Amino acid sequence: MLGSGARPDKCGVCGGNGSSCQRVFGIFEDSQVNVGYHKIIAIPSRATKINVTEVARSRNYLALRSRTGHSIINGNWAIDRPGVYESAGTTFVYKRPTETSGESFYAEGPTTESLDVYMIFQQDNPGIHYEFVLPVDNPVHPPQNPLQSSQSYGSPTTGGLREVSALESGSVLTHRGNLGTHQRNAGTHGGGVSTYHGNAGAHQGSPVPPRPRGGQRDRRLQEYHTDAQEDPVQAQPVYRWTSQSATQCSVSCGKGFQYPIFRCVAQNTQELVPDGHCDSVSKPASVAEACNTHPCPAFWSVGPWSQCSKTCGRGVHHRQVLCRQAYANRTVAVHPQGCSHLEKPNSTQPCEARACTHWHIQSDWESCSVPCGVGQRKRSIRCVSNQGNVVGEGECSAKQKPTDSETCDMGPCIKTWFYTDWSSKCTVDCGIGVQKRSVLCLNNYINGRSPDSCEGPRPTETRACTRPHCQRQVRWYTSPWNQCPVQCGNGTQNRDLICVVKLGTNFSVTVLSDCAHLDKPPSVQPCNAGPCGDRWFLTDWNECSKSCMGGVQRREVKCLDDVGFASSLCDDSQKPSHQRICNNHPCIPELDENCKDKYYNCPVVVQARLCVYSYYKMVCCASCTHAERRGTDPRRHRVSGHRGAGGGGG
Structure with missing residues (x-):
């Protein structure tokens, strides 16, 4: 608070007295260590103000890893770049050596897990300074003997020594603190020398720890724990968790749940303080308590509508309507009388899926x-039954018939040159080919083309294109589709397929098996010659009514639509004739079966008038007899007589 005069103590507590934490520091000076990774110090959880620094520059490297085996800095024999590394809930800043100092890393903390500090030794150790601050759960005044060792990092005893196992190898282990000097000589035990130097006094003659079996050295890492408090005499406040309120009930009725809210208070003043003052481990668990257990009012619950009871025509929708009541996040069905104060929703409603006959759109626009x-x-619009059969239009509602024609606006008519973009493909895959585009002169004529050319020169429709790097290619070649074999309606058209080899601009036909690895284009496809509309349909001519002297042949002629129903919309001017004259040649008596032509050139004999000779009359009996009978035809005499009357002669 501005103007309050409060200041954060060394533990970071605003207005604190420094008794809530202890400072752990020391110097690792073991100078004879084998090459490789060696553990120096363990940093417990909740540590703050962490600082590990080499006293002087060396070829050694600091390393940091978690207890789970996760490497944070310089792990797996790989040296990381200097920078920022996040782990254990805090951020470590790693620095490389300078001209005046060695490697270092520091972090503000607090850490969320225990960490181990290692040194990658490559030469003699110049000394490693380390320090960090640990919170004190139940701080007390420091004891009279400042060198009394504590049993754990979180011990309430402050100002004492901290013992942990040191390295398994090495001959000299030296740590220094700032509360006193404690020297221990191993003597004849063959162990290393552990020396502490300080400025508060000297204590000598400490008992030497027992030597382990096997002649191994017993070295312990001594760490000083010091108070960071400013006034050790001042009494420490006590904080505890208390339930001040509860969360809002989860429901307004029908049994819900709420949870108590615990806050941290000072025990002597019962004032609320930040939750960080209380121990998070001792915080009580939030247990749910029942609330608003009175039942909720009943309500009508409706289900989804069912499908229409009929597939065509008018039918009925059904749905389930139940009286329900909510309790403990569940709803149960109750007697309908419980919802008597509410209007009951309808359980049925009329529906009409579709008419039993309906209009069907057979084709797109x-x-x-x-x-x-x-x-x-x-x-095309047709009236169909519910089974999909085409029925008369009178079976469907005329009011519901969709429109089968509409106006369309294709934009203003103009008269100018239109052309497309150049095709993206060249006519050849290599060499010099041609690119094409379409050019049209559009105007307001029905067919879209003008009888007169547009103004200006016609844009070019082709241009040269080049494709280098010729390669042999095999491909299918397709001929144009044959014309649709029907005049109208649906049919099937064909085209030819051959396999060709292309090299540059040259093509040559090859066997079909060379193209077997390629997708074969279709050689048959359906075609449509357009709607047939109403047309005249004919039957074959029947037999002639007479064999000679003019008979009559007849046939049926009807106007039918596309479906085959009779229609009156055909053009009467184009109606084919339904009868014709036939066999109008004169009747000739049958010849004697022995009167036959014996030569193939008997018609020439008749034309040369050689039938007057008995020889030719015998060998060309049939031809000469027919010629003689035609000459005696009375109608021919009448024609000849008329021609003779005109003065022409015969």
Whole structure:
């Protein structure tokens, strides 16, 4: 608070007296250590103000790892770059040596787990200074003997020594603190020398710890724990957790749950303080308590509507309507009388899926009748039954019939040159080929093309293109599709397929098996010649009514639509004739079966008038007899007589 005069103590507590933490520090001076990783010190959880620094520059490296085996700095024989590394809930700043100091890393903390500090030894140890601050759960005044060792990092005893196992190898282990000097000589035990130097006094003659079996040295790492308090005589406040309030109930009725809210208070003043003053481990667990156990009012619960009871025509939708009541996050069905104060929703409602006959759109909209301006477009609409059969239009509602024609606007008509972009493909895969584009002169004519050319020169439709790096290619070649074999309606058209080899601009036909690895294009496809519309349908001519002297042949002619029903929309001017004259040649008596032509050139004999000779009349009996009978035809005499009357002669 501004103007309060409060200051943070060395433990970081605002207005504190420094008794809530203890400072752990020392110097590791073991100078004879084998090459490799060696553990120096363990940093407990909740440590703050961590600082590990080499006293002088060396070729050694500091390393840091978690108790789970996770490497943080310089692990796995790999040296990391100087920088910031996040782990154990804090951020470590790693620095490389300078001209005046060696390697170092520091962190503000607090740490969330225990960490181990290692040194990668490559030469004699110049000395490693370490320090960090640990919180004190129950701080007390320091004892009279400042060198009394504590049993754990979180011990309430402050100002004493901290003993942990040191390295398994090495001959000299030296740690220094600032509360006193404690020297211990191993004597004849063959152990190393552990020396502490300080400025508060000297204590000598400490008992030498027992030597372990096997002649191994027993060295322990001595760490000083010091108070960071400013006034050790001042009494320490006591804080505890208390329940001040509870969370809001989870429901307003029908049994919900709420949880107590614990806050940290000072025991002597019962004032609220930040939760950090209380021990998080001792915080009571929040146990749910029942609340708002009175039952909720009943309500009508409705289910989803069922499908229509009929697939066509008018039917009924059904749904389930129940009286329900909520309790303890569950709803149960109750007697309908419980919802008597509410209006009951309908459990049925009318529906109509569709009419039993309906209009069916058989085809999409055709293209507009004009390329520009306003035109018409059509589509096919039919009345079908519920089974999909086509029925008469009178079976469907005329009011519900969709439109089968509409106007279409293709934009204003113009008269100018239009052209597409150049095709992205060259006509050859290598060498010099051609690129194409389409050029049109558009105007307001129905067919979209002008009888007169547009103004200006016609844009070019081709241009040269180059494709280098010719390679042999095998591909399918398809001919153009044959014309649709039907005049109208659906049919099937074909095209030819061959396998060709292309090298540059040269093509040559090869066997079909060379193209077997390629996707074969289709050689057959359906085609549509357009709607047939109403047309005249004919039958074959029947037999002639007479064999000679003019008879009559007849046939049926009907106008039918696409479906085959009779229609009156055909053009009467184009109606084919339904009868014709036949066999109008004169009747000739049958010849004697022995009167036959014996030569193939008997017609020439007749034309040369050689039938007057008995020889030719015998060998060309049939031809000469027919010629003679035609000459005696009375109608021919009448024609000849008329021709003779005109003065022409015969």
